[in-house]
Amino acid sequence: MKLTHVYIAIWTTLSLSSCSDILDTAPTDAVVDTEIYKSTENIETVIEGTWRYLNDTYFTYANPGYTAFMRTSDAMGNDVAVTTKYGYRDPYTFNEMINSSAYRVTSLWTLLYKVIDNANNVIHKVDAAEGSDTDKELLKGQAKALRAFCYFNLASFYQFSYQKDKNALTVPIYTEPTTRETKGQPKASLEDIYTLILNDLHDASTLLKDYEREDKYKIDKHVVQGLLARAYLNMGLWTEAAEAAENAKEGYDLMAAGDYEQGFNDVGNVEWIWGHVQTSEQNTASYTFHYLDVSSSGSYYFSFMADPYFKDLFDQRDIRYQLFEWDGEPGREGFLRYKKFKFKSNLIGDIVYMRSAEMWLIAAEGYARAGQTAKATEALNTLRTARNAPLYSAASGELLEEILIERRKELWGEGFALSDIIRTQAPVVRKAFLNSDGTPIQVEITTPDGEVKKVNGQGHRVVNFPDGKPFTANSRYYIFAIPNEEIRRNPSLNNND
């Protein structure tokens, strides 16, 4: 071989290596934005992906998606005596949600606003995409309802009741897709937020009127009516609330008495109007059962114990009463289980978002507050009948009071505790489980070995605010803080303080 050959070889190899498009690469786990908004088929992935994000995103194990909102709301109410176990012990003490640097405060905020931006993208870009008008209406309807749902949560937890002061500045509103040029928005008033919510829901109601969904996690006209009912209830529009609630529950019967102890883990339950489905692959939201489920051996924390005084609200014939049991397990002796929520056998569980029982209660409350006592009583008693509970009569007590108590009893652990306290401008009511002389009240338990013994009953461990003062109505401790990160990056927030 001669050197000239080498030269030729070198020249040849070098020439072969020239090309430019080798530097174009593409990700395998993400889609380019421009591709997505080309067709309605592609846009549907945003609705699906956003729903997954809202429900199945871990911020921490104590913040598995949207369920964290509901658990936080319950932990800050009257009837769940949250134990010192991991998860919700800090909101329970009213230390956490007031703390703008708390991780949960940042998580919940991030969760809702990211969904809002995805919804904004769909709402604005779907019209230009290829696809049928039916598909476009459907997508836009879902996106609008989803956006309304997020703003409804913001309006419910980040400011006092609309009925207290509808001009109160609350959180910023975004209705346009975010770009690099997007600026932080100032706080909007509750009135502006509710206007947006109602507009979105009315639009969705029209857009989805013919939509027949195949899965209960999808938003259809019943869900939209249910969300409307909740919004009207917050706003004090009583007859509208009752009417929307009546529409929402149409076709969703109350469950049979025996189904009440099935564990509230299956979207197939006839009462469920809206819920999130879990599979063995997609199961982040199920983590919430580790807090709620206080009886399955596979549960980790058993932290949502019932306040013993809550039990006294039930009649012994009530099917719900059967769910109470004094815990005899080591480590949990003397706590009161309310075995409403249970894992499925493979340690997952669907998440309930909206049931017809809630709609009966909204209807009852709406009618009662609007002065239509007969209709209110009928609605309340329909539910009570289904639960084998004694029926209401004028002798039982004040009707509205009874309806609100029924809400606590029926919707325990479903996320309404704190939002009802804010909405009704009531104080949190908690009492330590002690005799009048201050000694612990003894209760009888059965240990796993079958031994029956008396131990101290465990009730509320926090019975006043962190500053030592008693619980009051409309306290700042009830209101979720806007996270520090938002405050620092969005100067507009301070402009209207």
Added chain:
Amino acid sequence: MSRITTCFYAHLTLVLFLVPWLSLTAQTRTIQGTVKDTFTGQPLAGVSVQVSDQLNSTSTQVDGRYSIEVDDTAVELIFSYLGYDTQRLPLTSSTIDVSMEASSKDLDEVVVVAYGTSRRGNITGSVSTINNKQLENRQVSDISKAFEGQVPGLQSVASSGQPGTGATIRIRGIGSINASADPLYVVDGSPYMGDINAINPNDIQSVSVLKDAASSALYGSRGANGVIIITTKSGHASEKAAINVNFTQGATSRAVKDYEQVTTDEYFMLYWEALRNKNLSSNLTPEQAARNASSTLLTDLNINPYGPDYPQPIGLDGQLAPGAKPLWNDNWADVLQRIGSRTQADLNLSGGGENHTYFISGGYLNENGIAIESGYRRYNIRSNIDAKLRPWLNAGVNFAGSSSLQKYPQSEDSNTANIINFSRLVPSFYPYYKRNPDGSYETDAYDNKIWDFGDYRPSGATPRNNLAASLPLDKNDILRENVSTRAYLEAVLHPALKFRSTYSVDYINANTHDYTNPLYGNSVDRGGTVYKSNVRTVGQTWNNILTFDKQFEDHHLNVLAGHEYYDFHSANISGDRERFVLPGFYEPVAASQLNSFTGSASDYRLLSFLGRAEYNYLNRYHLSASLRTDGSSRFAPESRWGTFWSIGGSWKIAEESFFQDQTLINQLTLRASYGGQGNDNLGTYYAHQGLYTIANNLGKGGTVTNRLPTPDLKWETNLNFNIGLDVAILQNRISLSAEYFNRQSKDLLFTMPLPLSSGYTGYDANIGSMKNTGFDIDLRTIPVRTADFRWNLDVNFSHYRNQITELPTENNEPLDAGNKLLRIGGSIYDFYIPQWAGVNPENGNPLWYLADEDGNRSDETTSVHGDAGRFIQGSSLPKLVGGVNNSFSYKNIDFSALLSFSIGGQILDNDYLMIMHNGNTPGRAWSKEILNRWTPENTETDVPRLTTDNLSWTATSSRFLYSGTYARLKNVSIGYTVPQSILSRIGISSLRVFALAENLFTFYGHKGMDPEQTVNGATYYRYPAIRTISGGLQLGL
């Protein structure tokens, strides 16, 4: 782009054909001789012997002998050897014996630089080296852990003691905020994408650390954070092959003790106090409060270590009942930690003939960590072969393969499965074996003790978990195979012109197997779980380099030109299942429920053209310049091409005639360089399009917003200025190298913050700049040098200041980055956290300072952590890092000690917070310091009152910032070389026995916390540094 390529090749081809070549025939004669080490008198093998300005070269054999053919035109022979002074000797006779000086940093030392080698004196940039002597005594599995304290300007932080893990390396400060600040590793000439810990430290000949522009700009868009070039050993021509065996055996333990904890008695009394205080604040009378505390104490802690005789161990006075004694004291570290072991055995064979050399090695390492079920086992082989095929053609292949098994139980993160945290957080009154109430062990039918999983333990004490029982049945295995090859073909087109084409491939296959058993522990209800993942990465580099090197009388010119193409592909799959059919099966096939299966792949490519020219006159005035153009697939087509460059110069003052009359100063050189390098490692391979992450939902396709489009995003650039002075005096017995650098990073990748309410945290942008300025000092001395005794004392240290000079915000307003604040004039690691104002002496609540309207610290304080202001509280960056290396040899005994130190800087001790709760986490262990809590009697304290409410006092604040200053005796070795006179009788050529210690002592302030933490100064519940003490031998046959 194709225009650039075509243009480049056209020029290259032209150059190749214009090169004339000389006839290779001439009259020849043979020169021979022996090369020895001046100091030891031992023959040196593998010394390169080259005829100046000619192709002819050979190397010395094992006995130090060489012979070489030279022709009439030959003038002198050049003897060079890595780590030794190069000698140029005239051809005055046919026998030339040489004795070479192994010296530390002499100007003629051969060092490996970008795309070649150079003599130290010819380098205009900043290059530090570590030779194999400094590495061979180290008890590390990962070479990056051996750098600490060895190189000025290099900061090395080993944040985990888990066997098989490496260290974080920063060269001359922090070059980037959001993109990678890691240096580029180059192994045997090509950028390395293999595992650093797949390289056996005993196979390494030298390590060069390129710190400035002139030395690293040739690596273009990957050189901005410095370059570490690792060169492996090669063989030497010899009549008899060399066979070397190394063996070490040692034991490992914690380098520093864990935090001290309270005793069981103290714990019970303290927790009683927390309960009582809580009851008082719930408006109970003092009597009721005390009574309820006494009665609920055991309910909360759920155990009575005092036995049934003391049903209420803490009385109404808060004191232990008279006579009560804990019936057990089970320190969980006893069952979760151990004395580990370390075994290393290496065999290498080297040799060669006239036209080939080879180095073949095999190694075995087995390290059992101090945490049970943690360890690292590695087998590796290497074969480096070089052949001279024709007088004008050389070829070689370096092949290295390794297979490792890392047993890696969770040992960072606050996860309850973290084995390090577990033994820290569970107090000793929770037994690890089940006990009867009277303290005796419960036993099973076979009289064995039964592990206690602690279903009854409160959540602060990790209930339903006993890692000592479950880990031995579980798996946390990472199996990794790494294959790295480097193959080259080198044509000597002309004595002055070489063409070299190198192809290299680095392949890693990493297979993770996590398994939790169905019998005990966390996964019983899931019937056991298994997760398996496989990651395969392949990095390929092909470069073609043309080098021209010629002396024109007093002028010397070296020119290099070439191109490089780099292709990186990574693919992964993973899946998990649960519910095993039977215990004793570990693979997914045996589990009945599929939970997930996923996989993805990514590609990264880089196309580059590069060139460098070096010139010197009289070997006295040196100039160099380099240029590289890179196209990176990370960026949009419009912004993907970037050009990087450097210039440098040096002046060897000592070579000047006016310097020749004195004898004190042997060397005096002034160096300076400037240039720009890039950093394209932004943390993503796809940094330009707007992207939606795929998030499938319940069997339907799903996507959700991920990043906003950034079509103009491009690399970060570092502009590096370096000036250095090298002085050697007293026959080179004292040499000093001092350098000042100013490293400006611009176009820094920033997340331009958006309000969270926008649905994004921000978008990527090249906005912002930062500089690192500082100095490196390298002092090498030989205080004693006699025939029998030699003492070397080397000291190096460096200091840098990291300063932000431009931010993405309007008017350069400070930018929040978690616990840090980015602001003009500050460093990127300035802590920006609430400032602790002590404990309120009146009520025992924690206090933090409030900010005034301008954000400055006011004198007002608050007990609500969320209301506290945040202020700058020092930085995590040390003021000075360095090392002191002492080595002695006396006759056949050698001793060396390396002390590394880091002075200044703060560490936020998150680990400690876990055991500093104020009583709100019942059952969680408590640090001794909690004894100093506020009480009405003890009001002057910085530990608040106890209560079961969370006072948030352990929330981030300056209360838990501790000094990061420490010194660590990294390595000590003592060895004895058995005299030749004894060995020759038994046919052994060399034998050395030795003892070694790694991390023997640590000098530091905050007890319990390993002071070697992350660069950003936050602890993360990591595996602590380990101390290794070993003995071993080196045998030469």
